[in-house]
Structure formats: structure tokens, C-alpha cells
Amino acid sequence: MPQLDLNGKSCEVDQDGFLLDPECWNEDVAKAILKHHDGPDLNEQTLAMLQFMREYYTKFHAFPILKAVCKNLHQPKDCVREQFLDPLLAWKAAGLPKPDNVFSEAVDEDHKFYRLISVQ
Amino acid sequence: MSQAPKPEELLRVSHIPPKKDWMDPRVDLVPGTWGYPGKASSLETLGLPNPREWNPTDEDWKLPPNWKEIIHEGLKERLEKYRSLKIFLDICVRCGACADKCHFFIGSGDPKNMPVLRAELLRSIYRQDFTMAGKILGTFAGGRELTEDVIKEWFYYFHQCTECRRCSLYCPYGIDTAEVTIIVRELLNLIGVNIDWILGAAANCYRTGNHLGLEPHTFKGNIEYLVDDIEEYVGVRLNPTFNRKGAEVLFIAPSGDVFADPGIFTYMGYLMLFEHIGLDYTISTYASEGGNFGLFTSQETMKRLNSKMYAEAKRLGVKWILGGECGHMWRVLHQYMDTMNGPADFLEVPKSPITGTVFDNAKSTKMVHIVEFMADLIHHGKLKLNPSRNDYLRTTWHDSCNVSRGMGMFEEPRYVLKSVCNNFFEMPENTIREQTFCCGGGTGLNAGEFEYLRMMGGMPRAFAVKHVQEKHGVNRLVNVCALDRAILPPLMDYWAPEVSVSGLTELVANALVMEGEHDRLTDLRGEDIPGMEGDE
Numbered sequence: 001m002p003q004l005d006l007n008g009k010s011c012e013v014d015q016d017g018f019l020l021d022p023e024c025w026n027e028d029v030a031k032a033i034l035k036h037h038d039g040p041d042l043n044e045q046t047l048a049m050l051q052f053m054r055e056y057y058t059k060f061h062a063f064p065i066l067k068a069v070c071k072n073l074h075q076p077k078d079c080v081r082e083q084f085l086d087p088l089l090a091w092k093a094a095g096l097p098k099p100d101n102v103f104s105e106a107v108d109e110d111h112k113f114y115r116l117i118s119v120q
Numbered sequence: 121m122s123q124a125p126k127p128e129e130l131l132r133v134s135h136i137p138p139k140k141d142w143m144d145p146r147v148d149l150v151p152g153t154w155g156y157p158g159k160a161s162s163l164e165t166l167g168l169p170n171p172r173e174w175n176p177t178d179e180d181w182k183l184p185p186n187w188k189e190i191i192h193e194g195l196k197e198r199l200e201k202y203r204s205l206k207i208f209l210d211i212c213v214r215c216g217a218c219a220d221k222c223h224f225f226i227g228s229g230d231p232k233n234m235p236v237l238r239a240e241l242l243r244s245i246y247r248q249d250f251t252m253a254g255k256i257l258g259t260f261a262g263g264r265e266l267t268e269d270v271i272k273e274w275f276y277y278f279h280q281c282t283e284c285r286r287c288s289l290y291c292p293y294g295i296d297t298a299e300v301t302i303i304v305r306e307l308l309n310l311i312g313v314n315i316d317w318i319l320g321a322a323a324n325c326y327r328t329g330n331h332l333g334l335e336p337h338t339f340k341g342n343i344e345y346l347v348d349d350i351e352e353y354v355g356v357r358l359n360p361t362f363n364r365k366g367a368e369v370l371f372i373a374p375s376g377d378v379f380a381d382p383g384i385f386t387y388m389g390y391l392m393l394f395e396h397i398g399l400d401y402t403i404s405t406y407a408s409e410g411g412n413f414g415l416f417t418s419q420e421t422m423k424r425l426n427s428k429m430y431a432e433a434k435r436l437g438v439k440w441i442l443g444g445e446c447g448h449m450w451r452v453l454h455q456y457m458d459t460m461n462g463p464a465d466f467l468e469v470p471k472s473p474i475t476g477t478v479f480d481n482a483k484s485t486k487m488v489h490i491v492e493f494m495a496d497l498i499h500h501g502k503l504k505l506n507p508s509r510n511d512y513l514r515t516t517w518h519d520s521c522n523v524s525r526g527m528g529m530f531e532e533p534r535y536v537l538k539s540v541c542n543n544f545f546e547m548p549e550n551t552i553r554e555q556t557f558c559c560g561g562g563t564g565l566n567a568g569e570f571e572y573l574r575m576m577g578g579m580p581r582a583f584a585v586k587h588v589q590e591k592h593g594v595n596r597l598v599n600v601c602a603l604d605r606a607i608l609p610p611l612m613d614y615w616a617p618e619v620s621v622s623g624l625t626e627l628v629a630n631a632l633v634m635e636g637e638h639d640r641l642t643d644l645r646g647e648d649i650p651g652m653e654g655d656e
Contacts, residue, residue, distance in 0.1 A: 060338040065384060067646075068345045077646055 006032055011095075018098035022054065025095025033093045040083050042093075048073050049080055050094040057096050063087075127615060130575055133229040142237060143244070143264055145273040149176060152572025153228075154276055155565070158319030163312060165323040166421060170312025176275065181268065187311045188266055192249060194310045198303055199250065205303055208295045209246045212236065218287035218297070223558050224280050227576030232277050235287035235297040241277060242304050245270065275313050278304045280573060282565060283416075284521040284558035301563075306418045314417065317567035322413040325425050329408040330375035336405035342378045343403065346388050353646055355638030358395050360403055363436065367402035368473060370433050373444025374411045374602035377623070383605045385644045386445055386623030390490070393625060396632050397474050397502060401442065407432035410449040411602065415456075416564045423460050426452055430464050433486075440470035441487040445623045447522040447601030448562065450489060454527040457485045475500040489523070491600055494628060495532040498539045504633040509640060510541040512650045513596045513627070516588050517546070518581065518608065519556035520601035530554070533624055537598055540631040545592040551584035561607035574607065575614050582615030589616050597621045 004011045004019070011024035017033070019025060030050055031042050040046050049069055056064045066087060070079035084090040091099070154176060163171035174182045184190065199206050218235040220226065225233040232238060240262075247254035248263030257263070264270065283298035308314060324333035334342065340362055351357050361367065373390060377383035394401055407429045414422030433441050443449060457464075467486035470479040477496045479488045497503050517537060523529045530553045538544050551557050560578025561570065588594040597608055597619055605621055612619040630643050643649055 060335070060341060062332070062334055062338045063379075065342055065345055065379065066381070067349075067384075068342075071345075071349075 004029065004032065014098055016098055018092055019095045020097065022057070022095045022097065025054070029095060030093045034089070037089055037092075039089050039093060045073075045075060045079075046083050046090075049075075049083065049090055053091060053094040053096065057094075063091065063099060125572065125575075127575075130227075130572075130579070133227065133576075135229045137231045142231060142240075143259070145241075145264070145267065145269040147269075147273050147276045149276065150572070152569065153280065154569070154573075155279055155315030155317055155567045156569055158312070158314040158316050162316070162319040162323035163314075165326055166319070166417075168312070168314075168319075168417075168421075169310055172312065174312075176272070181272070181313065183268065183271070183311050183313070187268075187271070190310050191266060191271075191307055194307045195246065195303075196250070198306070199246075202299075202303070204296070204299060208239070208297075208300055209243050211293050212239065212243065212295055213293075214240075215292065217290045217292060218295075221287045221290050222281075223284070223286070223560060223580045224282075224573070224577045227560075227579045228280075228573075230280075232273075233280055235281075238277055238281060239295070239297050239300045241270070241273060242300055271308070271311070271313060274304050274308060278308070279315055279565065280577075282521070282558045282560070282562035282577070284562060285525050286521070286555070286558065289525065289554055302415070305416060309418050315564065315567065317570075318413050318416045318564035321564070322417050322421055322425065325409050325411075325413065329404075329406050329428065331409055331411055331413060332375045332379050334375060334379070334408065336408075339375070339378060339405050339408050342384075343387070343391075346378070346384055346391065349644075349646070350388050350392060353642050353644060354392065354634055354640065356392075356395065356634050356636050358391050360391055360394075361401075362403050362405055364402035365436050366438075367436065368400040368439050369402075370407070370429075370436060370438040370441045371401045371403055371444070372407055372410045372429055372441060374446040374449060375409045376411075376602035376606055377444060378408075380606065382609070382620070382622050382626070382645075383602055385626040386605070388644045389623065389625030389627075389629035390444060392629040392632055392634060393494070393503075396504070396634055397497065400473065402436065402438070404432045404436070410443050410446045412449055412452045413564060415448055415452050419456075419460070422452060422456065426457060427461050429487075430461055430467075433464070434466055439468040440482075441467070442470075442490060442493060443487050444490055445600040445602065445625060447520040447526075447603055449522075451522040451526045453485050453487050457487075472496055474502050489529065489532075491523075491529060491532045491536060491624060494536050494625070498536060503628075505540055505628075505631045506633050507540050507542050507631050509630050509643070509649055509652060510627055511543065513541060514543040514545065514592060514594045515541050515596045515598050515627070516544070516585060516592075516594045517552070518559070518585075518597055518599040518604060519552055519554075520599050520604050521556060521558050521562065523600055524556050525554050533598075533600055536624055536628065540628050545588050545594055547584040547588050551580065557581040557584065559601075559604050559607040560611060562603055566603060566607050571610075575611065578607070578611040579615060581608075582611050585612065585619055586616040589619055595619055598624055598627060600624050 004013050012020045066080050080087050160171035172182050244264035245266050253261040254263035278301050281301040285298045288296040321331035325331050347358050377387040412425045414425040463484045464486045469483045470488045482488050557580040560574045608621045
């Protein structure tokens with residue numbers, strides 16, 4: 001299995017770079033994943049989304065309704081898409097395992113596809 | 121995230137046939153046009169044969185040693201069981217009437233996407249092994265030998281058919297290529313050849329009750345979130361019940377409607393409608409899926425998944441079942457349920473408690489489509505509506521294949537839509553009603569890895585939308601299918617940007633005047649309704 005090595009900490013990841021063990025996550029891991037994908041900076045707002053997703057996953061074993069993330073955090077309605085463009089990147093940076101099932105998608109002006117996803 | 125070809129590149133479709141003989145089964149797996157294989161864990165959950173990890177790009181597909189015998193026996197059994205299959209294989213005269221009717225052929229130009237040739241991929245094997253002429257004359261009688269390459273060809277091309285049935289409409293013999301696809305997929309499943317997006321969803325449904333794998337507390341939590349949103353946007357607090365024994369009606373929708381945009385707005389619509397009319401209903405966290413990916417797997421899997429709705433209706437002691445906006449769910453109910461799990465004679469013939477209308481058309485399955493139910497309510501003047509709230513929308517109607525061509529529901533949705541929305545424009549005649557074009561991603565082809573195929577296959581539908589967008593300024597594509605609501609948004613982003621997608625009940629609920637509501641300044645998406653400030 002590939003490894004993600006950071007400042008002496010090592011996490012196992014799958015072939016697409018998703019953490020196998022969500023417990024191996026910390027903020028440095030999130031920053032490294034976001035940097036690798038040209039994602040947004042980790043600030044109070046984006047960190048809150050990742051933490052919400054982690055807590056939600058622990059309790060519900062599923063991807064949350066995206067609007068629910070924003071509403072719970074009192075952020076703009078489309079906050080995850082606005083910050084991360086691809087909700088799957090937020091999920092990955094939150095250290096959660098790769099979801100198997102893509103449910104729906106969006107396409108941007110450059111014809112890039114973004115998946116809004118579900119978890120098996 | 122991935123980069124798809126630009127629309128102008130995808131538009132360069134050549135319909136000139138390749139030089140290669142069609143009898144040569146070898147295929148190139150073009151990226152973006154085939155699906156990842158079913159996971160061993162999903163097959164084990166469903167008890168399906170040959171669970172293993174494999175990859176379609178590998179030479180060795182790890183088929184069982186006696187795979188040829190399994191396929192041969194499987195086809196023999198099905199030829200005896202389904203007379204329709206034998207007739208469809210025998211009577212085609214290759215007139216070609218179907219050839220250019222398939223959205224995948226129009227979009228890809230690949231001759232094996234002509235329905236006549238797609239069916240011929242099976243027909244040639246049937247002819248070789250099961251007909252006298254084929255046994256003696258072989259290739260001269262149009263027969264082909266069954267080889268592993270044929271299995272690979274089947275895997276590729278029978279997962280490039282959405283079973284939409286547009287081809288069968290034009291066939292002078294009424295040959296139903298969708299049924300041929302259903303049978304071939306069933307045969308492939310006998311040797312463990314299938315795709316993950318179907319098998320994963322079917323396994324989820326078997327395990328948790330819905331395709332998305334939402335556990336009961338998650339399913340309930342999502343609906344409670346929608347209740348909160350309704351309170352915020354409408355000002356009315358609803359209290360839906362879950363698993364309540366003794367309710368009159370059990371309501372079952374596709375699970376996509378409790379998970380993602382824009383389906384969740386449709387689900388908010390269901391909840392508001394039931395509150396508005398005071399329906400005595402309950403929602404099940406066990407039968408939490410109306411869709412049935414068993415239809416894309418095998419008759420046996422379909423039967424098992426379908427049975428949970430009726431088991432739950434029996435357990436809860438309801439009188440009948442009301443079904444949400446779904447497409448293939450209705451193919452299963454309308455065409456297979458009655459002889460598969462039915463008749464459901466422990467339930468009552470559905471009767472609307474609001475209007476007294478008896479739904480005789482559902483007297484055996486005991487399950488009524490929400491659009492029929494709503495059309496009846498509107499016809500009897502039971503809904504208080506303010507259609508002007510939808511004035512910011514210029515709508516068109518996408519006939520979802522399974523409910524339109526599959527069960528003949530053409531007028532009801534249009535009647536409902538016109539009753540709740542003042543601006544409605546039809547797409548061109550040969551792209552609607554029974555001639556409707558598929559969204560390009562039904563039958564489990566909505567996996568991310570199929571995106572190239574979907575943009576090609578969805579092109580005819582998208583161009584018809586673009587036509588009314590340019591002619592009438594249409595900005596909302598309305599439908600009654602959860603897969604449509606997942607598949608059409610990226611298709612519109614790609615081919616007809618600025619056209620959004622919604623379910624019908626969402627627009628009904630936008631227009632519903634609810635008792636105790638506050639000023640409706642936003643729609644169910646929380647977007648400001650232009651011009652509504654202070655109007656009411």
C-alpha cells in the first residue's frame with residue numbers, strides 16, 4: 001500500500017490517495033492533500049467543513065447533504081462547492097475513505113467534472 | 121475531478137462504418153465508455169456467482185472454467201422460459217428501421233450501437249448454437265462461435281444500452297432490444313461479469329434498504345434536515361412519521377431524493393403535498409428505496425429487492441403504497457411485479473382518501489404513481505395553488521423513458537406541470553412522449569467512469585432542450601425520475617448551460633399555498649423568487 005509521509009508521521013493511503021484509516025488524519029495531512037490538489041488554504045472556514053464531515057461520517061457512515069454542511073456551520077449555502085470546487089476533495093482532505101459510488105456530477109465552464117458523491 | 125473532451129470535439133461523430141468485419145468480436149475499451157467491475161464483496165452480499173477482484177483491461181477476466189457451458193445452459197433455459205426472447209431472436213429481418221433511433225448510435229457512430237447490431241451480438245451466438253441452419257452452415261448462416269472475446273464484447277456493448285426502448289417503438293415487428301439487453305446482462309451475471317455501479321447499489325439495497333447505503337438513522341436524519349429547510353423557507357413545521365403501523369398509505373421514493381440536489385427539493389415537495397392534503401401516511405426506513413437495480417442485474421435479484429416494499433406494507437398494515445418520482449421503479453412495478461411478487465392481495469385497491477378516486481389501473485400491484493395521484497387532486501380542485509410563484513421559470517418536460525414509453529404516462533405530468541407553472545414549452549415532437557430521448561445514463565450507466573459515453577448518449581436529448589432554450593428561453597428541465605435528476609444536470613452543464621433540472625413535485629410545492637405559511641420569498645432551494653417581494 002502507498003504511504004503518505006509527513007513530518008515523521010506515516011499514513012496508509014489507497015491508490016487514489018485517500019486515507020485508509022481516518023484516525024491517521026491531522027491538520028498537516030489535510031494541508032498536504034489540499035496542496036497536492038491545488039485546493040484552498042486550510043483556514044477556520046475550510047477546517048470547519050472538514051471537521052464537520054469527519055464527525056458526520058463517524059455518526060452516519062455517509063456523505064452529508066452538502067447544503068446541510070453549510071447550514072450547520074452557518075456558512076453560505078453552497079460553501080463546499082465554493083471553497084473546494086470538488087466536494088470529493090473536501091472529503092479526501094478530511095481523511096475519509098474513498099466513496100465507491102458516484103451519485104451525481106456537475107460540469108464547469110472548462111468541462112471539468114465534479115462529483116457529488118455517496119458512500120457505500 | 122476529470123477533464124472531458126470539449127463539446128465541439130464530441131460533436132465530430134463519424135457514422136461511416138469501420139472496415140473491420142462486425143463479426144470480429146474484439147473491442148477497444150475506450151476510456152470513459154465502460155464501467156469498473158462489480159466488487160467481490162457486492163457479489164457476496166447478493167449471493168451472485170464468481171465473486172473476485174478483476175479488471176476489464178486485463179487479458180484474463182478470471183471466468184469460471186466452465187463459463188461457456190454456463191452461458192449455453194443459461195441461454196437455453198431463458199429461451200424456454202421466455203417465448204418473447206426466442207421470437208425476438210428469430211424474427212428480425214435487419215430492415216434497419218431501428219438503426220438511427222438509438223441515442224448511443226447517434227452520439228457515438230459506433231455501428232455496434234445500432235440496436236439491430238447490438239441484438240445481433242447475441243443473435244449470432246443463438247443462431248450458431250440453437251438453430252439447425254447455424255449448426256450446419258455456421259458463419260454462412262450468420263452464426264458466430266462463443267469465445268471469451270464475445271463475452272468482452274457483450275460486456276462493452278450491453279453496458280452501452282440504457283434499455284430505454286426507443287428502438288423498439290420503430291421496429292415493425294416490435295422487437296424489444298431492451299429485453300435482449302436484460303437477458304444478456306443476466307447471462308453475464310451468471311459468470312460474474314458486471315459493473316460496480318449496478319452491483320454496488322443492488323448490494324447496498326439488499327443490506328440497508330436503499331441504493332445509497334444510507335442506514336436508518338441517516339435516512340431519517342436527512343429527511344429531518346429537509347423538514348428544517350421547509351420550516352425556514354415556508355414557515356410551516358411538518359412532522360413526518362417513520363415506520364408507523366396502521367397508517368393508511370406507505371410512501372416510498374427513490375433514495376436519491378433524500379440525498380443530493382436537486383432530488384432533495386422534490387422530496388421537500390412530497391412532504392409539503394402530504395401535509396397540505398392531510399394524508400395519513402408513513403415513511404419506511406427499511407423499504408427506503410423505490411428504485412430497483414436488480415432490474416439491471418437479474419430477474420431473481422429484481423424480485424428480491426422488489427419484495428421488501430410489499431413485506432413492509434404488510435408489516436405496517438397499510439392499505440396501499442404511494443410511489444415517488446422514479447423511472448425504472450415503475451418499469452418493475454408496471455411490467456413485472458404482478459407475476460413476479462404479486463398479486464399483492466393483502467393490500468386494498470388504492471383509493472384516494474381525498475377525492476375518493478379508485479385507481480383501478482393499480483388494482484393488482486396496489487401501488488400508485490405520485491403524478492397520477494397529484495393529477496387527480498388537481499382535477500378535483502383539492503390543491504390551493506399559486507402558479508405565479510413559478511413565473512421565473514420557463515419549463516419544458518422530459519418524458520422519462522420508463523414512465524412514458526414504458527407505462528404510457530404522457531398527459532398526467534403535463535397536466536400537473538401546466539397547472540402549477542404558467543410557462544411551459546414542448547420540445548420538438550420527435551423527441552417527446554413515446555419518442556422521447558433517454559438522458560444517456562439509465563440502467564446504472566451513471567458511474568463517473570462512463571462520463572464520455574453519457575455526454576455522447578445524452579446529446580440528442582440535450583440538443584432538443586437547447587432548441588427550446590434558444591427559441592423560448594427555457595431555463596428549467598422538469599422530469600419524474602431520480603436518475604434523470606442525477607444525470608441531466610451535468611448533461612445540461614455540458615450541452616445547454618443555464619438550464620437547471622428539477623422534479624415535478626418540487627414545482628407543485630413551490631406553488632402550494634400552505635396553511636400557516638409565511639410570505640414565500642424563496643423557492644424550495646432557498647433562492648429568492650424574482651418579483652415576489654410583497655406580492656402576496
